[in-house]
Amino acid sequence: MLGEKATDEVCDDFLRRHGLDKPIPVQFVVYMKEILQGDFGRSFRFSLPVTEILMQRLPITVELAIAALLISMLVGIPLGILSAVKHNSWVDVLTMLWANIGVSMPVFWLGLMLAYIFALALKDTPFQLPPSGRLSPGLIPIPFYEVWNMNVTEGTTTFTILDFLSRMNILNGFLSRDFDLIKDATTHLILPALALGTIPMALIARMARSSMLEVLGQDYIRTARAKGLRYRTVIIKHAFRNALLPLVTVIGLSFGGLLGGAVLTETVFNLSGVGRILYEAITARDYGIVQAFTVVIAVFFVALNLIVDISYAYLDPRIRLN
Amino acid sequence: MAKNKQANARLDVEGMSLQSLSLWNITLRRLLRRKSAVIGLVIIGILIMVALTAQWLAPYDPLKSMLDIQGYSGSIEKRLPPCIHMLGCPADEPQHILGLDGNIRDEFSRLLYGSRLSLMVGFATVTFAIIIGTVLGALGGYLGGWVDNVIMRVMDVLLAFPSLLLAIAIVTVLGPGLINALLAIGIVSIPAYARVVRASVLSVREMDYVSATRALGGNTYEILFKRILPNALTPLIVQGTLGIATAILDAAALSFLGLGAQPPTPEWGSMLGAERNQVFTAPHLVFYPGFMIMLTVLAFNLIGDGLRDALDPRLGHAS
Numbered sequence: 350m351l352g353e354k355a356t357d358e359v360c361d362d363f364l365r366r367h368g369l370d371k372p373i374p375v376q377f378v379v380y381m382k383e384i385l386q387g388d389f390g391r392s393f394r395f396s397l398p399v400t401e402i403l404m405q406r407l408p409i410t411v412e413l414a415i416a417a418l419l420i421s422m423l424v425g426i427p428l429g430i431l432s433a434v435k436h437n438s439w440v441d442v443l444t445m446l447w448a449n450i451g452v453s454m455p456v457f458w459l460g461l462m463l464a465y466i467f468a469l470a471l472k473d474t475p476f477q478l479p480p481s482g483r484l485s486p487g488l489i490p491i492p493f494y495e496v497w498n499m500n501v502t503e504g505t506t507t508f509t510i511l512d513f514l515s516r517m518n519i520l521n522g523f524l525s526r527d528f529d530l531i532k533d534a535t536t537h538l539i540l541p542a543l544a545l546g547t548i549p550m551a552l553i554a555r556m557a558r559s560s561m562l563e564v565l566g567q568d569y570i571r572t573a574r575a576k577g578l579r580y581r582t583v584i585i586k587h588a589f590r591n592a593l594l595p596l597v598t599v600i601g602l603s604f605g606g607l608l609g610g611a612v613l614t615e616t617v618f619n620l621s622g623v624g625r626i627l628y629e630a631i632t633a634r635d636y637g638i639v640q641a642f643t644v645v646i647a648v649f650f651v652a653l654n655l656i657v658d659i660s661y662a663y664l665d666p667r668i669r670l671n
Numbered sequence: 672m673a674k675n676k677q678a679n680a681r682l683d684v685e686g687m688s689l690q691s692l693s694l695w696n697i698t699l700r701r702l703l704r705r706k707s708a709v710i711g712l713v714i715i716g717i718l719i720m721v722a723l724t725a726q727w728l729a730p731y732d733p734l735k736s737m738l739d740i741q742g743y744s745g746s747i748e749k750r751l752p753p754c755i756h757m758l759g760c761p762a763d764e765p766q767h768i769l770g771l772d773g774n775i776r777d778e779f780s781r782l783l784y785g786s787r788l789s790l791m792v793g794f795a796t797v798t799f800a801i802i803i804g805t806v807l808g809a810l811g812g813y814l815g816g817w818v819d820n821v822i823m824r825v826m827d828v829l830l831a832f833p834s835l836l837l838a839i840a841i842v843t844v845l846g847p848g849l850i851n852a853l854l855a856i857g858i859v860s861i862p863a864y865a866r867v868v869r870a871s872v873l874s875v876r877e878m879d880y881v882s883a884t885r886a887l888g889g890n891t892y893e894i895l896f897k898r899i900l901p902n903a904l905t906p907l908i909v910q911g912t913l914g915i916a917t918a919i920l921d922a923a924a925l926s927f928l929g930l931g932a933q934p935p936t937p938e939w940g941s942m943l944g945a946e947r948n949q950v951f952t953a954p955h956l957v958f959y960p961g962f963m964i965m966l967t968v969l970a971f972n973l974i975g976d977g978l979r980d981a982l983d984p985r986l987g988h989a990s
Contacts, residue, residue, distance in 0.1 A: 449707070449976075453969035455920060457927050458943060458961025461950045469951050609835030613924055617947070627836065628928065631843045639840070643832075650831050 429557025708977025
């Protein structure tokens with residue numbers, strides 16, 4: 350970091366400035382104190398506060414992950430239900446074939462192939478999509494708080510939150526009614542989201558199918574049919590609600606896979622999100638960033654598991670939270 | 672009356688021993704009845720054959736640039752698209768079924784050799800993870816108390832991170848390279864096996880036949896390895912087969928990022944990673960390695976799913 354020719358004085362000075370001359374336990378206590386105050390230290394590589402980097406990069410990955418999960422849920426759940434209802438039909442066979450292939454595809458390969466198909470093979474057709482980046486060159490989004498003429502000063506918590514939100518291009522587009530921005534950001538987001546969402550999509554479709562199959566064989570489904578309810582009502586109101594529990598678990602757990610997949614997706618599509626910066630930080634041994642993201646990921650996971658557990662009680666009244 | 676009862680009891684014992692002897696037979700028969708599992712088995716069979724005979728099947732040396740080979744002069748360029756004589760490629764051009772890569776090497780030969788690495792990666796990491804995971808899980812489940820607590824909390828910590836990110840971190844500490852990548856993926860996948868084994872051990876530990884062995888003077892080793900662990904075998908096999916698929920995917924991802932196999936090793940992930948910026952000019956160099964990864968992973972997934980169904984006693988089988 351200081352170069353091979355750095356003198357002892359320079360090294361000592363560096364250590365003192367970063368508090369690395371103190372014993373490890375003392376360093377740890379200082380670090381924990383600062384974390385509780387929202388200060389994750391500085392990145393050695395960028396010479397910037399880690400929190401600032403986190404706030405810049407996180408929106409990109411959050412946007413990508415939400416889009417991927419939306420795609421996977423919107424496609425996976427109906428496919429799973431359909432193949433359970435039409436068990437052993439060609440729909441079922443095709444869906445399960447697709448689900449099996451989906452979990453077996455390397456994310457980076459799928460991303461590159463999608464980029465090839467939609468950016469080159471379908472060039473000059475309405476289906477052409479950009480293969481990299483978040484926005485077309487030259488398009489600079491105006492944060493919605495500036496469009497709204499809000500009076501916020503840089504450095505305050507309100508500003509940090511507003512800035513964080515405004516960095517999610519599509520959300521920013523909606524808030525500032527900039528429809529060109531929405532369109533451009535969406536076309537850039539489709540391919541990465543599709544690449545990242547395929548594995549969870551396959552997992553969700555499989556889980557939706559198997560739990561629907563289990564529920565459809567129950568007596569109360571036959572009762573509901575026997576009392577003359579419409580088939581669609583029975584499927585949606587009686588069967589699907591009871592099949593939701595394992596589905597929620599899979600969706601919650603697939604968030605973890607999304608973060609790992611984000612490293613690869615962001616590499617393929619040239620996005621500078623959390624996955625990419627974390628990979629770069631790990632390989633460059635930029636410990637400030639690695640530690641901060643470790644804490645964030647761990648907190649995120651715990652929170653996610655908690656949400657999944659709480660949702661059980663909401664979905665199944667028989668489960669009580671004690 | 673008493674004689675009859677005795678005969679019945681003996682019949683029961685024989686029935687049980689017959690069944691336990693042919694468990695693998697039944698499993699195999701059930702497995703072969705599933706079309707998808709058979710497809711998986713065929714693919715893996717072919718891949719193993721290819722891996723074993725790669726040096727005879729491959730038309731060229733996977734590591735050698737065509738520039739060094741006599742008869743190639745001037746006209747040869749890197750990243751040439753596939754040239755197959757049967758499909759109308761002029762006969763005076765040398766035949767390369769899948770074209771040439773960025774270093775003017777025969778892509779087809781490299782793909783063939785790549786199957787060796789991928790299969791090795793899969794089997795090696797899973798074997799490593801199963802051995803360590805089984806020991807940890809068995810110790811935790813059997814001994815209980817603080818040993819169990821310590822082991823399972825460490826496993827929880829490993830599970831709390833996305834496996835690929837954890838593997839990247841471990842490789843960074845160890846340094847990039849295929850062996851270190853294998854080690855990283857192996858370590859990351861230990862918790863899954865430890866949990867499976869621990870769960871089986873916990874459910875079997877209090878069984879009467881374990882108490883019987885203990886009463887007969889069996890030591891801990893005998894109880895653990897001869898009485899308890901065989902009962903944990905079926906879930907381990909299913910988990911292991913699916914684990915091979917994940918291991919191959921993760922290893923390919925690490926190599927793609929440049930942390931796994933190093934050039935010029937013909938590994939599918941690193942072949943793909945090396946040419947990823949050429950996807951628009953030479954798509955064949957990206958398509959084929961990725962397709963091979965997908966095919967291999969798919970085959971192991973199909974077998975794993977088939978095994979799970981075949982070994983699941985809850986599913987009724989009219990066999």
